[in-house]
Amino acid sequence: MTRVAFKMKLFDGHEEEYQKRHDALWPELEQLLKNTGIHEYSIFLDDSSNSLFGILKAEDPKALDNLPAHPVMQRWWKYMGDIMESNPDNSPVSIPLKEVFYLP
Numbered sequence: 001m002t003r004v005a006f007k008m009k010l011f012d013g014h015e016e017e018y019q020k021r022h023d024a025l026w027p028e029l030e031q032l033l034k035n036t037g038i039h040e041y042s043i044f045l046d047d048s049s050n051s052l053f054g055i056l057k058a059e060d061p062k063a064l065d066n067l068p069a070h071p072v073m074q075r076w077w078k079y080m081g082d083i084m085e086s087n088p089d090n091s092p093v094s095i096p097l098k099e100v101f102y103l104p
Contacts, residue, residue: 001039002061005097008052014083015045018052021080028072036063052084053097 010018022043033041037059044053058064067073068091077090085093 001057001059003055003099003102004058004061004064005053005055005099006094007097008054008092008094009085010045010050010052011083011085012050015047015050017083018045018080021083026072026076029076032067032070032072036067038064054094 039057039059041056042054044055045051046053068089074090077086077092080086080092081090087093
């Protein structure tokens with residue numbers, strides 16, 4: 001199992017909407033993530049900067065490369081694009097983070 005961490009940026013004033021949308025996560029998206037081998041996926045919000053910090057465990061990190069092509073993922077990105085920084089393909093601007101410490 002590999003831990004994967006990344007950061008994203010939420011637009012100001014959309015904290016409640018971001019929480020609301022994730023509280024009602026689409027079942028088909030949840031199933032896609034689980035079928036891809038994703039476990040223990042968390043997203044944290046830094047209120048002072050509206051930065052989002054995501055961390056997950058992946059059975060096979062290379063399997064994550066297939067997610068952008070999946071229609072459910074594309075629909076979710078489009079759905080979220082109005083409240084967070086996004087790329088032209090609607091994917092969130094996501095910056096990978098390097099692990100510098102881990103205490104198992």
